[in-house]
Amino acid sequence: xxxxxxxxxxxxxxxxxxxxxxxxxxxxxxxxxxxxxxxxxxxxxxxxxxxxxxxxxxxxxxxxxxxxxxxxxxxxxxxxxxxxxxxxxxxx
Numbered sequence: 001x002x003x004x005x006x007x008x009x010x011x012x013x014x015x016x017x018x019x020x021x022x023x024x025x026x027x028x029x030x031x032x033x034x035x036x037x038x039x040x041x042x043x044x045x046x047x048x049x050x051x052x053x054x055x056x057x058x059x060x061x062x063x064x065x066x067x068x069x070x071x072x073x074x075x076x077x078x079x080x081x082x083x084x085x086x087x088x089x090x091x092x
Contacts (some may be wrong), residue, residue, distance in 0.1 A: 023076060029068045036061045 024030040035056055045054040073083075 025068055025072045032061055032065045
């Protein structure tokens with residue numbers, strides 16, 4: 001009987017799944033909206049014992065969201081004046 005027959009091999013630990021990094025404008029917008037929600041619901045910062053958590057600045061998150069919304073609108077537009085309207089007032 002060989003010495004290595006009774007040796008059990010331990011399986012390698014599986015790495016924890018990494019969160020998906022948003023790559024599209026829509027995914028980034030969803031992430032920013034989730035962060036805004038987290039700040040709105042959970043507060044800007046809090047402390048439990050000696051540990052503290054400070055979330056992103058709400059003002060910066062709004063600025064990022066506005067930029068992403070503008071970028072998404074630019075990607076989805078078909079022309080320069082897609083969101084322009086013309087009013088004609090006749091009858092003077």
